[in-house]
Amino acid sequence: MSQHKxxxxxxxxxxxxxxxxxxxxxxxxxxxxxxxxLVTAARKGGSHGRNRQSETKKGEAE
Structure with missing residues (x-):
């Protein structure tokens, strides 16, 4: 076990x-x-749910 907990x-x-x-x-x-x-997946660029989708939509509108 890691001691850094x-x-x-x-x-x-x-x-x-x-x-x-x-x-x-x-x-x-x-x-x-x-x-x-979930935190590890988010740091690696995993899906962020609604926030990720709204960023994509903003990028498409520009």
């Missing part, structure tokens, strides 16, 4: 918490691991 608390809506728990259960992992993988 820090415990944090994130505040999410009830709906987001539900979805994180469902994803964690499906993956057999803790919700924190799911958050970690």
């Amino acid at each position: 820090k415990k944090i608390t994130i505040r999410v809506t009830a709906q987001t918490a539900y979805h994180l728990e469902q994803m964690a259960q499906a993956a057999g992992a803790a919700p924190g691991r799911i958050v970690d993988s």
Whole structure:
């Protein structure tokens, strides 16, 4: 295990918490691991949901 860990608390809506728990259960992992993988994917240029789509639409309009 890495020694470079820090415990944090994130505040999410009830709906987001539900979805994180469902994803964690499906993956057999803790919700924190799911958050970690989503953050990692976002840093690598993964899909950002609505924000990514709105940026694409702005780029097409110009």
